[in-house]
């Protein structure tokens with residue numbers, strides 16, 4: 324029997340334009356819908372399913388944790404928080420971690436740290452530098468930091484205290500902040516995800532680090548999407564050899580279990596004091612176990628190296644098959660965070676790819692985004708390219 328999927332749910336709020344398939348189970352980099360149709364997962368739950376689906380090491384660990392303890396509250400010490408924090412500190416070269424449940428929550432905490440960092444220095448109305456095309460989340464504050472007017476529309480007034488600048492232009496940020504004593508932080512994604520897979524250049528990141536040091540600003544890097552090994556290093560900014568002062572994480576951290584974290588270095592680690600910030604669910608034992616095990620399995624199975632190698636392979640294959648087509652503007656990104664920019668809107672590809680057995684997304688209207696699980700094999704990468712190529716050719720011919 325074939326289950327039919329309604330165009331719009333009668334009861335779930337209509338906040339997404341959904342593709343009319345319903346997924347029922349997964350294994351590795353593949354998922355199946357309620358009718359048994361198979362899909363290759365080029366989306367990874369939007370850069371979330373680091374270990375793919377039904378991972379043979381993750382699932383038993385989570386089952387074990389569920390039988391022990393799911394949730395207690397932050398009234399008490401949570402040893403697994405200590406364990407995950409210590410690991411994130413080791414991997415980042417930073418010092419302390421606050422745990423929450425999502426990307427926007429991690430970014431909210433970062434914004435609160437920046438404001439209080441300023442207030443503690445005597446700056447009554449702190450301002451934070453943010454970027455064109457940035458995406459930081461859907462809460463009122465993180466939406467205000469986001470650079471896409473479509474996300475703001477209908478939800479004003481926006482939170483004040485942001486100065487917006489273009490990417491990769493050190494003179495532009497110097498000019499935009501000239502003579503402004505209220506600036507306390509710079510907040511950006513190393514590689515913009517929702518904005519269309521736009522990377523900060525290594526040289527720019529280094530110039531920015533120097534500028535932050537010179538001016539006493541916090542460098543706050545939103546690694547919610549590009550972090551957790553996706554580019555082939557634990558955190559994408561590590562390609563530039565810099566260390567941020569504040570780093571929000573989420574998406575891939577729990578391999579599908581909701582986990583958010585804000586990692587802070589010495590300048591920012593002690594800004595928040597008891598009573599300043601909190602969350603009921605954040606850092607609960609189940610979420611922390613997911614984070615600890617995700618990192619352990621990534622290390623055991625060499626998934627940073629895999630993301631780098633299979634990412635290079637995928638990018639080269641995309642370049643070979645699509646790179647010289649007249650309507651393909653650019654193929655870019657790093658590791659398993661890749662974007663293919665077309666010269667026209669291509670949102671229709673999400674549904675067409677699903678029909679062809681491939682999950683992917685389209686962002687910034689005209690950029691096909693691939694953020695598959697980090698366990699993807701070279702053969703699966705070839706399969707993505709084989710499924711995608713005719714779809715791209717067809718949409719460019721329309």
Ligand SMILES: *Cc1c(COP(=O)(O)O)cnc(C)c1O
Nearest residue numbers: 425426427458459460516547548
């Ligand atoms: C997805 C994303 C967010 C928001 O995360 P949520 O978990 O959806 O709140 C923030 N920043 C970046 C860079 C993201 O990609």
